[in-house]
Amino acid sequence: xxxxxxxxxxxxxxxxxxxxxxxxxxxxxxxxxxxxxxxxxxxxxxxxxxxxxxxxxxxxxxxxxxxxxxxxxxxxxxxxxxxxxxxxxxxxxxxxxxxxxxxxxxxxxxxxxxxxxxxxxxxxxxxxxxxxxxxxxxxxxxxxxxxxxxxxxxxxxxxxxxxxxxxxxxxxxxxxxxxxxxxxxxxxxxxxxxxxxxxxxxxxxxxxxxxxxxxxxxxxxxxxxxxxxxxxxxxxxxxxxxxxxxxxxxxxxxxxxxxxxxxxxxxxxxxxxxxxxxxxxxxxxxxxxxxxxxxxxxxxxxxxxxxxxxxxxxxxxxxxxxxxxxxxxxxxxxxxxxxxxxxxxxxxxxxxxxxxxxxxxxxxxxxxxxxxxxxxxxxxxxxxxxxxxxxxxxxxxxxxxxxxxxxxxxxxxxxxxxxxxxxxxxxxxxxxxxxxxxxxxxxxxxxxxxxxxxxxxxxx
Amino acid sequence: xxxxxxxxxxxxxxxxxxxxxxxxxxxxxxxxxxxxxxxxxxxxxxxxxxxxxxxxxxxxxxxxxxxxxxxxxxxxxxxxxxxxxxxxxxxxxxxxxxxxxxxxxxxxxxxxxxxxxxxxxxxxxxxxxxxxxxxxxxxxxxxxxxxxxxxxxxxxxxxxxxxxxxxxxxxxxxxxxxxxxxxxxxxxxxxxxxxxxxxxxxxxxxxxxxxxxxxxxxxxxxxxx
Numbered sequence: 056x057x058x059x060x061x062x063x064x065x066x067x068x069x070x071x072x073x074x075x076x077x078x079x080x081x082x083x084x085x086x087x088x089x090x091x092x093x094x095x096x097x098x099x100x101x102x103x104x105x106x107x108x109x110x111x112x113x114x115x116x117x118x119x120x121x122x123x124x125x126x127x128x129x130x131x132x133x134x135x136x137x138x139x140x141x142x143x144x145x146x147x148x149x150x151x152x153x154x155x156x157x158x159x160x161x162x163x164x165x166x167x168x169x170x171x172x173x174x175x176x177x178x179x180x181x182x183x184x185x186x187x188x189x190x191x192x193x194x195x196x197x198x199x200x201x202x203x204x205x206x207x208x209x210x211x212x213x214x215x216x217x218x219x220x221x222x223x224x225x226x227x228x229x230x231x232x233x234x235x236x237x238x239x240x241x242x243x244x245x246x247x248x249x250x251x252x253x254x255x256x257x258x259x260x261x262x263x264x265x266x267x268x269x270x271x272x273x274x275x276x277x278x279x280x281x282x283x284x285x286x287x288x289x290x291x292x293x294x295x296x297x298x299x300x301x302x303x304x305x306x307x308x309x310x311x312x313x314x315x316x317x318x319x320x321x322x323x324x325x326x327x328x329x330x331x332x333x334x335x336x337x338x339x340x341x342x343x344x345x346x347x348x349x350x351x352x353x354x355x356x357x358x359x360x361x362x363x364x365x366x367x368x369x370x371x372x373x374x375x376x377x378x379x380x381x382x383x384x385x386x387x388x389x390x391x392x393x394x395x396x397x398x399x400x401x402x403x404x405x406x407x408x409x410x411x412x413x414x415x416x417x418x419x420x421x422x423x424x425x426x427x428x429x430x431x432x433x434x435x436x437x438x439x440x441x442x443x444x445x446x447x448x449x450x451x452x453x454x455x456x457x458x459x460x461x462x463x464x465x466x467x468x469x470x471x472x473x474x475x476x477x478x479x480x481x482x483x484x485x486x487x488x489x490x491x492x493x494x495x496x497x498x499x500x501x502x503x504x505x506x507x508x509x510x511x512x513x514x515x
Numbered sequence: 516x517x518x519x520x521x522x523x524x525x526x527x528x529x530x531x532x533x534x535x536x537x538x539x540x541x542x543x544x545x546x547x548x549x550x551x552x553x554x555x556x557x558x559x560x561x562x563x564x565x566x567x568x569x570x571x572x573x574x575x576x577x578x579x580x581x582x583x584x585x586x587x588x589x590x591x592x593x594x595x596x597x598x599x600x601x602x603x604x605x606x607x608x609x610x611x612x613x614x615x616x617x618x619x620x621x622x623x624x625x626x627x628x629x630x631x632x633x634x635x636x637x638x639x640x641x642x643x644x645x646x647x648x649x650x651x652x653x654x655x656x657x658x659x660x661x662x663x664x665x666x667x668x669x670x671x672x673x674x675x676x677x678x679x680x681x682x683x684x685x686x687x688x689x690x691x692x693x694x695x696x697x698x699x700x701x702x703x704x705x706x707x708x709x710x711x712x713x714x715x716x717x718x719x720x721x722x723x724x725x726x727x728x729x730x731x732x733x734x735x736x737x738x739x740x
Contacts, residue, residue: 394679
């Protein structure tokens with residue numbers, strides 16, 4: 056049964072820009088799983104919003120919708136979809152709007168939570184959930200009203216491997232029940248076993264790709280870089296820049312988030328990946344290292360020989376948080392890059408140099424607010440890299456990036472490493488983008504140096 | 516049991532006197548009255564108002580809510596207002612300046628107590644008794660958005676401090692650096708707020724907001740009690 060069909064769709068964001076969707080056609084039938092791949096800024100999210108019937112600008116072309124069509128959409132950043140403060144109320148929002156009686160809500164909400172593998176109290180405040188848990192919460196908030204078409208924006212980037220496995224199981228059941236799924240995904244291989252149609256969105260058009268599911272699965276399992284089995288070699292040249300002594304990481308008046316039973320050190324000229332599931336405490340540890348994590352007891356942490364505190368490191372420490380486009384405020388990309396250079400009295404020429412290295416000189420005078428997600432991400436990172444900090448902390452720096460932008464991030468990090476910077480980055484999985492020297496692992500609420508524990512040292 | 520749940524019907528948050536919704540309505544009215552009193556009571560009555568608001572503070576703190584941000588706002592107001600009063604009216608009017616700051620603080624305090632003890636959905640339910648349900652949702656969502664935007668503001672402030680912006684507390688003692696706070700923090704926060712409100716509106720619509728004239732309400736849970 057045809058649920059939705061797009062015929063000859065033309066769509067753009069302004070007359071001076073080219074069309075993002077150009078004569079696009081797509082038919083989605085009941086129980087089908089479509090996966091759409093493509094570079095950032097190619098119009099994948101716009102296509103999802105068109106399917107959801109919530110495109111913010113007019114478009115040309117025909118859209119057929121089956122009368123029974125009910126669409127659920129989980130956006131790339133679940134934070135922007137949160138409307139309530141507690142888990143139960145959040146999921147029940149759609150039920151309220153459909154006029155479902157209050158006494159029937161609890162059972163439906165519990166069922167939805169169970170389907171996405173979230174085993175938490177209905178009273179849990181949404182703010183305490185990790186990004187991955189919020190993504191699953193948003194899934195539950197859609198499933199509760201039994202949509203016939205489920206749209207997912209970049210699930211792999213937001214979820215850890217357990218989350219992906221659970222999502223696969225959920226999607227499998229949904230597809231079996233006849234629900235159609237359309238997902239936008241940079242890493243289609245993660246859902247290879249479910250995908251019926253794999254599309255590439257480029258130049259405004261959908262092209263069916265020839266990759267078979269087997270080939271996809273193979274691509275997913277093989278890291279691009281060869282595995283490096285390394286125990287860290289502390290040489291006379293490499294200075295210890297970060298030292299974390301044994302401690303229990305906990306927020307004030309809360310249970311222990313993780314235990315760190317051994318001393319961990321980060322040396323100059325190395326890249327360490329902090330790997331752990333959603334909600335394991337990776338971001339909190341990173342913020343503690345930068346001295347900006349409130350609500351924790353004093354931790355036995357030393358960064359550049361000092362106890363971390365906001366504003367004491369100057370250009371020697373950089374931190375890239377999740378959603379780095381939040382930090383952009385200047386009128387042009389060049390001004391954005393020069394901002395910190397000016398404040399720390401460093402050579403301004405570094406801004407142009409880094410743009411040249413990235414091949415982005417044509418963006419120098421563009422407003423950073425009009426760039427694509429990937430470009431904004433790169434500019435935010437470049438604004439830190441051009442400071443050449445001794446310690447660079449990166450919170451999930453590959454999230455939501457396509458291959459082209461991941462390569463740029465990798466290039467920047469490898470160049471910085473070569474100059475002797477110590478880089479600590481978080482990720483919720485070992486994968487294939489960046490060869491790292493070591494990893495720290497948060498597993499079963501224990502943080503430890505994972506040298507020798509796994510074979511692959513690639514993250515991204 | 517993976518999800519705990521106490522009951523689905525009426526709750527008795529104040530002993531056996533009120534349901535959670537009635538308690539919320541009471542809290543809303545009390546907050547409005549107390550906030551109004553902060554402006555309309557004569558100076559001689561402010562002591563009594565302080566006493567009542569003090570009880571609200573104790574209640575809020577007992578429920579593990581934080582008042583630091585509000586206190587900080589009060590201190591900043593005091594630090595800005597007193598010098599202005601001194602410059603414009605001289606030393607004799609300083610007490611008047613302090614009373615003005617106290618009144619503003621006392622007007623904000625019930626709002627803090629209300630938003631930290633009542634869930635936005637419950638407030639939305641109460642507001643929908645007298646307002647169109649869409650308005651009630653917008654007000655409740657705006658209240659619910661405050662903690663998130665506070666967190667966003669804190670994070671953006673920290674990011675920009677790390678990037679070298681002259682906005683540390685020490686740097687902000689110099690008024691020359693105040694515009695930097697606006698460019699680096701307020702502007703990005705406003706951009707985030709605009710984006711967020713647009714996306715939240717979309718998210719609400721996708722979850723059938725506005726489909727029925729009389730939406731139902733998520734029943735009170737243990738937290739509301």
